[in-house]
Amino acid sequence: MSTEKKISVDAGGGNRGSFTGKIGFVLAAAGSAVGLGNIWRFPYLAAKYGGGIFLLVYILLSVTFGFTLMVAEIAIGRKTGQSPIGAFRALDKRFTFIGVLGAVVPMLILPYYSVIGGWVTKYAFGFMTGHMTEMATNIGESTYFGMYISNVWEPIGWFALFMGATALIVLFGVQKGVEKVSKVMMPVLVVLMIFIVIYSFCTTDNVWEGVVYYLKPDFSKFTYMTVVAAMGQLFYSMSLAMGIMITFGSYMKKDISIENSAHQIEIFDTGIAFLAGLMIVPACVAYDPSQLTKGPGLMFGVLPKVFDNMFGGAFIGTVFFLMVLLAALTSSISLMETVVSTVQDKWKLSRRVSCLIVFGISILLGVLSCLGYSAWDDILVFGKFAILDFFDFVTNSVMMPIIALCTCIFVSFILKPSVVIDEISLSGRFRLKGMFSVIIRYIAPVCLLVILVFAILEGVGVITV
Numbered sequence: 001m002s003t004e005k006k007i008s009v010d011a012g013g014g015n016r017g018s019f020t021g022k023i024g025f026v027l028a029a030a031g032s033a034v035g036l037g038n039i040w041r042f043p044y045l046a047a048k049y050g051g052g053i054f055l056l057v058y059i060l061l062s063v064t065f066g067f068t069l070m071v072a073e074i075a076i077g078r079k080t081g082q083s084p085i086g087a088f089r090a091l092d093k094r095f096t097f098i099g100v101l102g103a104v105v106p107m108l109i110l111p112y113y114s115v116i117g118g119w120v121t122k123y124a125f126g127f128m129t130g131h132m133t134e135m136a137t138n139i140g141e142s143t144y145f146g147m148y149i150s151n152v153w154e155p156i157g158w159f160a161l162f163m164g165a166t167a168l169i170v171l172f173g174v175q176k177g178v179e180k181v182s183k184v185m186m187p188v189l190v191v192l193m194i195f196i197v198i199y200s201f202c203t204t205d206n207v208w209e210g211v212v213y214y215l216k217p218d219f220s221k222f223t224y225m226t227v228v229a230a231m232g233q234l235f236y237s238m239s240l241a242m243g244i245m246i247t248f249g250s251y252m253k254k255d256i257s258i259e260n261s262a263h264q265i266e267i268f269d270t271g272i273a274f275l276a277g278l279m280i281v282p283a284c285v286a287y288d289p290s291q292l293t294k295g296p297g298l299m300f301g302v303l304p305k306v307f308d309n310m311f312g313g314a315f316i317g318t319v320f321f322l323m324v325l326l327a328a329l330t331s332s333i334s335l336m337e338t339v340v341s342t343v344q345d346k347w348k349l350s351r352r353v354s355c356l357i358v359f360g361i362s363i364l365l366g367v368l369s370c371l372g373y374s375a376w377d378d379i380l381v382f383g384k385f386a387i388l389d390f391f392d393f394v395t396n397s398v399m400m401p402i403i404a405l406c407t408c409i410f411v412s413f414i415l416k417p418s419v420v421i422d423e424i425s426l427s428g429r430f431r432l433k434g435m436f437s438v439i440i441r442y443i444a445p446v447c448l449l450v451i452l453v454f455a456i457l458e459g460v461g462v463i464t465v
């Protein structure tokens, strides 16, 4: 994400800076990709949608669809040298709407992403101030987390703090400092997760039952929702289908391999998600299997119990939540930066005013998301979604598949895959050219359409799993 400032200065064309060196691009893109999607969202989906079968479907989709869409987006960005709206406009005016749709997605994600960022902040602070055991203890039927989010004001307060920090960093353009810190923190996070996994595997009774649940595909648990959920997660986690990779591509030098970079981002992103799942899902089975289907609260319900049973858990838990907080912050900064530069370009506003507008809308939508778990928990959109879950559903299961579908159709029939292939071949032979062509032309459009229809029917309650 080392280009955030350049993005806002240059969005709309002109002289674009580029990433220095080979690793610059991958690090920047991976920095934006790795966040709460990997650590918070992936484990709860895996737990909810059948463990091993979800993992298998996710990995298969990631190396086929994920790869195809990622190289297509990066190539479009690099070819046009523009941010998404300008890129589609430059290639074909009629398809500008894909860029516009893509620009709306981060605006809808940012608020609820920051609500979860607020939860992480609360937990980091709670661990730091010695409340670990309290956070690890169930109160009657409910976990501490369940009680916590039913408060009206506290979650709003932590959300506002997280959102405010994000906004200040974007406003003053000091992302660079945060990135530097986070580059050191990322490896610490990975090492810490490996340590936690090993520790809990060695010391927790019954943990292997959960390991089997997480790793062994149980085909009887396969439903269309496994695919819908895995596909949505793929877009979310790799920051696809919202123009982000187009923007990154526009800063990429011509001699850097798009194909290799996409593989590296994919492996890194999926690896961290896998590890997070390994840390959370088996522990959940061991401590409290009834939590498996709980959804968004999973990580917060399970991890305090893991740390509470660990020697030095208060310290390790504190460091862990602080690292996650940083990973969340780099992603929220990147999300906000994207929205701010779109607003700035679109309405020709100053950076400060754009920041204020985006901040205002985010606070409004974020507060709604918080209230959806507390004062307004009787409001269920389509009879099933809490407000936060609804934003999550609309972006990941509806808007992103639509954008991905349109992108595939655009590349296949308007632009022609050969244009993307030529762009990718600039830095050497495109090894997976055959797979790319078949997926983008035939498999992806058909599957995306089917997934979209199922997701919508399921969402509005016409069909149920």
Ligand code: TRP
Pocket (backbone or CB within 6 Å): 032, 033, 034, 035, 036, 037, 038, 106, 109, 236, 237, 238, 239, 240, 242, 244, 331, 332, 334, 335, 338
């Ligand atoms: N991929 C990020 C994560 O896993 C979330 C995200 C989605 C994001 N879209 C983004 C981050 C755009 C930065 C920019 O947490």
